[in-house]
Amino acid sequence: MRQPLVAGNWKMNGSLKANEALLGDLRKALSGGIKAEVAVCPPFVYLPQVAGLVDGQPIALGAQDLSDQDAGAFTGEVSGAMLKDLGCEYVIVGHSERRSLYGEDDEFTARKFAAARRHGLKPILCVGELLEERESGVTEQVVARQLDAVMDLEGVSALADAVVAYEPVWAIGTGKTATPEQAQAVHAFIRARVAERDAQVAEGLRILYGGSVKADNAAELFSQPDIDGGLIGGASLKAEDFMAICRAAEQAS
Numbered sequence: 001m002r003q004p005l006v007a008g009n010w011k012m013n014g015s016l017k018a019n020e021a022l023l024g025d026l027r028k029a030l031s032g033g034i035k036a037e038v039a040v041c042p043p044f045v046y047l048p049q050v051a052g053l054v055d056g057q058p059i060a061l062g063a064q065d066l067s068d069q070d071a072g073a074f075t076g077e078v079s080g081a082m083l084k085d086l087g088c089e090y091v092i093v094g095h096s097e098r099r100s101l102y103g104e105d106d107e108f109t110a111r112k113f114a115a116a117r118r119h120g121l122k123p124i125l126c127v128g129e130l131l132e133e134r135e136s137g138v139t140e141q142v143v144a145r146q147l148d149a150v151m152d153l154e155g156v157s158a159l160a161d162a163v164v165a166y167e168p169v170w171a172i173g174t175g176k177t178a179t180p181e182q183a184q185a186v187h188a189f190i191r192a193r194v195a196e197r198d199a200q201v202a203e204g205l206r207i208l209y210g211g212s213v214k215a216d217n218a219a220e221l222f223s224q225p226d227i228d229g230g231l232i233g234g235a236s237l238k239a240e241d242f243m244a245i246c247r248a249a250e251q252a253s
């Protein structure tokens, strides 16, 4: 039985004041507990503040990215050790915005995945196809290539304590969501791809869906057999919307 996970990717949003208000509302809403796992991934600079606000709460802390390097002359970078130091449990790697806006390719993403594991962080590996790739029928090839880069470098067992997020790029921040059937098909493909190397790891692997998940479409997406929660962008910035999504994940469990 896989425990659903709902992780909020705040992207480059937030302020000291807004974070305090958002976390205050989430803490209240979660005071009775929740069966799904909930995580928030604020920008680096707010990690110490948010670590304090989630302390003792059923809310895990994650970061949005990390360096592939461990320490040294890498101006502007943040290492896995630093994230661990601040209390992070999760770190997103290979988000499509990193891949497309900052040119991070599969090999680089795999090295970041490895860096996360070296420092005891659970990577949330994002995979997903562009619109033109879906339209030309190569979704599975793209997702397989992104996944294989990590399994080839780190071995399939590295996925045992990691999370995969399937995020079709055409659905991120666009208001266009994959239908539950489209999403389920790719999630099942991902699980089968991992199972080719290790059936047990595949069975235990949490595969999140991301891409314009909202309070009103979450339940249907999460009811699919291979969808184990969501990676939530825009809707994670509003406590009411994020909580509705977390409750939908809880009900699907």
Ligand code: PEP
Pocket (backbone or CB within 6 Å): 009, 011, 167, 171, 172, 173, 174, 175, 210, 211, 212, 213, 231, 232, 233, 234, 235
């Ligand atoms: C994301 O940033 O990972 C994401 C899924 O964004 P949104 O929910 O806004 O589409």
